[in-house]
Amino acid sequence: MKQVRPLSITGGTLVTPDGLVDGTLRCDAGLIVPGDVQDGDEVVDAGGKLVAPGLVDLGVFAIDKPAFHFGGITRAALMPDLSPPLDHPARVRFMAQSGKPDMWVHPLAAATQGLEGQQLAEIALMREAGARAIATGRKWIGDSGVMLRLLQYAAMLDMVVVTHAEDAGIAGKAAATAGEMATRLGLPSAPKEAETLALARDIALAEMSGARIHARQVTTREGLDLVRQAKARGVAITAGVTPAHFMLSDLAMGDYRTFTRLSPPLREEDDRQAVVEAIGDGTIDVIASGHDPRGPEDKNLPFADAAPGMAGAETLLAMTLTLVRDGVIDMVRAFDLLARNSARLLGVGAGALEEGLEADVALLDPEAPWIVDSREMAAAAGNTPFDRQPAQGRVTMLWKGGVAIDL
Amino acid sequence: MTSPQNASAGSRFPKGARAFPHRDLIGISSLERHEILYLLAEAEQYVAFNRQAAKHSEQLAGLTIINAFFENSTRTLLSFEIAGKRLGADVVNMYAAQSSVKKGETLIDTAVTLNAMRADAIVIRHGSSGAVGLIANHVDCPVLNAGDGQHEHPTQALLDALALRHKLRERGNEAEDFTGLTVTICGDILHSRVARSNVLCLQALGASVRLCAPPALMPVGVERMGAQPFHDFEAALEGADVVMMLRLQNERMDGQYIPSPREYRHLYGLTPERLALAREDAIVMHPGPMNRGVEIDSAVADMATRAIITSQVEMGVAIRMACLDVLTRKARGVVGWGEGEWV
Numbered sequence: 001m002k003q004v005r006p007l008s009i010t011g012g013t014l015v016t017p018d019g020l021v022d023g024t025l026r027c028d029a030g031l032i033v034p035g036d037v038q039d040g041d042e043v044v045d046a047g048g049k050l051v052a053p054g055l056v057d058l059g060v061f062a063i064d065k066p067a068f069h070f071g072g073i074t075r076a077a078l079m080p081d082l083s084p085p086l087d088h089p090a091r092v093r094f095m096a097q098s099g100k101p102d103m104w105v106h107p108l109a110a111a112t113q114g115l116e117g118q119q120l121a122e123i124a125l126m127r128e129a130g131a132r133a134i135a136t137g138r139k140w141i142g143d144s145g146v147m148l149r150l151l152q153y154a155a156m157l158d159m160v161v162v163t164h165a166e167d168a169g170i171a172g173k174a175a176a177t178a179g180e181m182a183t184r185l186g187l188p189s190a191p192k193e194a195e196t197l198a199l200a201r202d203i204a205l206a207e208m209s210g211a212r213i214h215a216r217q218v219t220t221r222e223g224l225d226l227v228r229q230a231k232a233r234g235v236a237i238t239a240g241v242t243p244a245h246f247m248l249s250d251l252a253m254g255d256y257r258t259f260t261r262l263s264p265p266l267r268e269e270d271d272r273q274a275v276v277e278a279i280g281d282g283t284i285d286v287i288a289s290g291h292d293p294r295g296p297e298d299k300n301l302p303f304a305d306a307a308p309g310m311a312g313a314e315t316l317l318a319m320t321l322t323l324v325r326d327g328v329i330d331m332v333r334a335f336d337l338l339a340r341n342s343a344r345l346l347g348v349g350a351g352a353l354e355e356g357l358e359a360d361v362a363l364l365d366p367e368a369p370w371i372v373d374s375r376e377m378a379a380a381a382g383n384t385p386f387d388r389q390p391a392q393g394r395v396t397m398l399w400k401g402g403v404a405i406d407l
Numbered sequence: 408m409t410s411p412q413n414a415s416a417g418s419r420f421p422k423g424a425r426a427f428p429h430r431d432l433i434g435i436s437s438l439e440r441h442e443i444l445y446l447l448a449e450a451e452q453y454v455a456f457n458r459q460a461a462k463h464s465e466q467l468a469g470l471t472i473i474n475a476f477f478e479n480s481t482r483t484l485l486s487f488e489i490a491g492k493r494l495g496a497d498v499v500n501m502y503a504a505q506s507s508v509k510k511g512e513t514l515i516d517t518a519v520t521l522n523a524m525r526a527d528a529i530v531i532r533h534g535s536s537g538a539v540g541l542i543a544n545h546v547d548c549p550v551l552n553a554g555d556g557q558h559e560h561p562t563q564a565l566l567d568a569l570a571l572r573h574k575l576r577e578r579g580n581e582a583e584d585f586t587g588l589t590v591t592i593c594g595d596i597l598h599s600r601v602a603r604s605n606v607l608c609l610q611a612l613g614a615s616v617r618l619c620a621p622p623a624l625m626p627v628g629v630e631r632m633g634a635q636p637f638h639d640f641e642a643a644l645e646g647a648d649v650v651m652m653l654r655l656q657n658e659r660m661d662g663q664y665i666p667s668p669r670e671y672r673h674l675y676g677l678t679p680e681r682l683a684l685a686r687e688d689a690i691v692m693h694p695g696p697m698n699r700g701v702e703i704d705s706a707v708a709d710m711a712t713r714a715i716i717t718s719q720v721e722m723g724v725a726i727r728m729a730c731l732d733v734l735t736r737k738a739r740g741v742v743g744w745g746e747g748e749w750v
Contacts, residue, residue: 172661180628184436186536186558186603188661191627256537300515302535304556 001101003030003402008037009361012046015053015335016353025051027359030401034355044397046363052335054360054398055317056351058240058342059135059162059216061292063095065103067313067379069405071289072395074103074360076313077162077346080110081137087113087121089129096130102400106346108135108162111150117141120150124157132346133214135162138263138308140198142168144205151211160212160238160345163202165223166264170194175304176265181250188304192267196222203230203237212236214345218284219245219267221274228283238345239278240286242312243319244385246275252385258299258306259374260385262290265308279337280328286345287337289316293381311379314372318391321366325392331366359402368394420445423743427733431543431550434559435607443611444583446729447569453725453732454573457493467496470527470735475501475517476553477533479658482695482720483553483563487530490727496527514538515545522546527738528731531555536600549734551727557598557659562726563694564604568612569722571649574690574715586613591643591685593619593675594653594702597626598660601694602653606634619643621674623664624655640675644684651692652677652703668701677703682713690715 006028014021024036037043054074061079068076078095080086086095087110099105109131113119123134134154140163141147154161174190176182182189199215203226206213218224218239227239244262249269252260260266278284292309299306320338323329329337335352343351350358372389374382398405420426426445429437456462472491476484484500491498503517512520514533518541521529528549531539536556543550554560571585590609596602596618606616610633618629619637629636637643644650655664655671665671682689691707691714699705708714736744 178627180631183626183628184603184632186556186600188557189627256540297513300513300541302514302533302538302541302556304537305535 001403003027003359006038006041007044007359007399007402008041009044009046009051009363010037012049012051012363014051014353015331017332017336017340019332025353025361027361027399027402030359032353032355032357032359044363049396050331050364050366051353052362052364053339053350053352054362054400056339056342056346056348057289057291057313057316058214058286058345059288059290060313061290061309062380063098063103063105064291064293064313064380065099067291067293067311067377068103069398069407070378070395071313071316072362072364072398073289073313073316074398074400075106075343075348075350076103076291077106077108077132077342079137080108080115080135085110085115085137087115089122089125092126092131093129102403102405104400106130106132106348108133111136111161112141112146115139117143117146120146120153123153123159127157127159132348133160133162135216136164138164140164140166140168144201147202148205148209151205151209151213155209155211160214162214162216165195165198165202165215165218167194167197170197173304174265175261176253177250177267179250179268181253185253185256185303187253192220192271193222195220195264196226199223199226203235206237207235210236214238214240214286216240216288217242217245217264217290218278219264219275220271224274224278224283228278231283238285238341239283240288241275241279241284242288242290243316244290244310244312246272246279246323247319248272248385253303256303257385258301258303259310259383259387261303261306261308262310262385263308276323276328279323285337285341287316287320288342289313291379293379294383295381299383309383310385311377311381311383314378315384315386315391317364317395318370318393319386321393324366359399361399362395363397364393364395366393368392368396370394420448424737430734432561432730432734433540433543433550433552435561435564435604435611436559438611440611443565443568443608446565446726446733447572449733450565450569450722450725450729453728454569454722457721457724462493463495464493465495466732467491467494467735467739470496470738471525472496472498472528472530472731473501473521473524473526474498474530474553475503475521477503477531477538478554480532480553482723483532486720486723487553487727490724490731493724494728494731496731514542518542518545522548528735548738551730551734554600557600557603559604560600561604562723562730563601564608565730566719566723566726567605567651567692567694568608569726570715570719571690571692573718573722578688584612585609588614588648589617589646590614590649590651591617591619591647592651592653593640593643593677595624595655596620596629596653597624598656599653605651606632617643617647619675621665641681641684644681647685647689649690649692650677650682650685653694654696654698654702668698672701675702677707679704679706682707688713692716692719694719
């Protein structure tokens with residue numbers, strides 16, 4: 001669907017990269033254009049609410065439009081961990097078209113065939129087919145030689161490699177982080193150094209190869225320190241996290257609630273605080289949903305037997321707004337984390353209210369209260385770790401390329 | 408034939424169901440000290456009862472107890488079966504190797520199926536931590552945990568406490584609990600549900616607990632559970648009143664944790680020489696099955712005055728009878744245990 005009539009959103013506060021601006025946002029032919037309301041425009045009164053870019057969700061495991069739209073997400077980077085994996089150009093091309101017109105899916109090319117960490121996949125052909133970046137999937141590439149060659153190849157293609165920072169040998173079959181909670185619950189656990197080690201190696205290889213890497217989830221104090229130091233040295237590394245790791249600690253796993261079974265697993269409280277600090281000081285660049293709706297057949301099981309993953313698309317924005325209310329970040333930075341930075345990593349012309357970018361726009365009431373309820377989610381499954389938690393902030397209108405989406 | 412009497416009558420424990428206000432027995436972690444003592448007190452009558460020639464009562468007559476074991480077991484299954492039968496219940500054993508269950512039916516469907524067969528109590532062993540609690544949420548009858556993964560094995564901790572108490576009494580120590588005692592638990596702590604339940608139970612009863620294992624088999628954070636971790640077995644034995652040995656749970660190991668059984672014995676085997684480091688009359692326990700010549704030498708395991716390993720097995724039946732009795736009182740309409748009296 002193409003935008004047929006120019007749109008002007010008036011009477012709102014625009015969240016722009018340079019700050020909050022009271023004014024009008026005008027969109028024409030699917031793009032954000034300069035200027036004020038003109039005759040013939042469709043005019044929407046924002047009623048004093050926030051006008052923000054649609055979210056660009058860097059790292060989801062399923063295309064789940066109702067959940068994305070509920071959460072104000074207009075673009076999502078799809079992880080290659082599908083069955084079969086996104087390791088073939090034809091599958092990439094198909095997935096890249098799968099959400100249009102009202103949701104754009106940016107497939108991430110599997111780094112290796114079958115995501116097995118051994119043979120490089122046809123990355124350049126997948127780029128041709130629409131892959132926006134490369135991802136190792138939910139696995140770490142254990143063979144450092146393979147990882148080095150992957151990064152050299154990615155550097156040549158100038159594509160970001162989205163990594164999973166968890167040393168597989170240490171992580172084993174762990175379902176929890178080693179600590180008092182895992183010991184009390186008797187869960188198979190791995191020390192959090194699994195993340196530190198994986199990051200240290202990947203950073204060294206990135207430095208060698210000159211590749212850009214994005215550690216999709218950095219969840220420990222030591223891991224964040226490594227990223228901070230690497231950034232200071234000028235390594236092309238960015239880091240992400242999901243709300244689970246700044247909202248929850250491993251205490252949430254009490255009662256063996258499998259909705260808190262995540263990969264990487266929840267960490268201790270000190271690490272949660274470190275994540276919040278890292279969001280505040282700029283070490284973390286991206287907050288993503290990691291959206292992975294899982295039904296009872298995957299979740300209504302003993303904790304360690306359950307599949308990891310959470311339905312996160314609906315709560316992504318509201319949970320990030322808690323950081324704004326707590327004074328960790330301001331509203332502009334919130335949307336850098338949720339949209340602008342991930343759009344840049346993917347190289348797509350969206351993610352900010354800037355002239356010439358795609359008119360992916362959300363009208364947001366940042367104070368609107370609601371309660372997360374796993375039984376009444378828009379997502380394909382209700383496996384949220386934030387069940388029954390009060391939340392604030394809701395998208396009331398959403399446009400993709402200047403075309404309104406029915407919410 | 409003497410039928411077991413209701414020992415709680417006139418006792419110092421709270422009246423009726425307030426003495427044990429739980430529908431299920433999932434773990435020691437959810438029990439208060441007085442509730443543990445109550446179960447031990449209730450078990451005493453069955454110790455005497457079981458020592459008679461004719462040991463059958465009709466207390467649970469008409470009730471169906473299902474022992475659903477999703478993991479290998481000989482002694483625990485047998486112990487629960489005998490306990491149920493001695494109380495007159497109809498006991499059915501369901502042995503489901505985990506693999507076959509994993510192929511098709513989910514655990515919850517299995518639980519619902521057992522529930523639909525109108526079991527009056529279900530005893531469950533499962534290889535995953537938390538699985539028994541999960542089943543308990545889907546059935547209407549009391550659930551007893553006979554071991555879930557590396558989480559808890561509450562009846563084992565209770566029977567250990569009962570066996571220890573009997574040995575102490577035999578030696579003239581009439582104390583109700585274990586205040587002042589030091590208990591050293593040595594072995595594969597990481598994979599042991601017995602260790603976890605025992606740490607909680609022994610501490611609730613006043614003992615101080617030392618845990619000893621090589622670093623790879625010692626879980627993180629045990630000191631925050633109040634236990635004192637050791638890697639040096641000899642240091643851990645120093646002055647201990649009770650030494651509890653655990654076997655290596657090779658079936659739970661994901662990877663290699665120790666080089667060989669021979670090397671393990673060299674560092675962590677309980678030999679008579681090592682036992683001499685503990686208190687002079689220190690009591691030796693083992694939940695079984697023992698690997699003689701690995702974690703415990705025969706010379707120690709067979710010390711009649713100090714090893715209470717067979718007494719542990721005997722107490723197991725009594726404890727399980729007490730647990731089945733207490734948890735089915737509501738269904739049987741025992742006065743004071745009826746509807747609406749759960750806390």
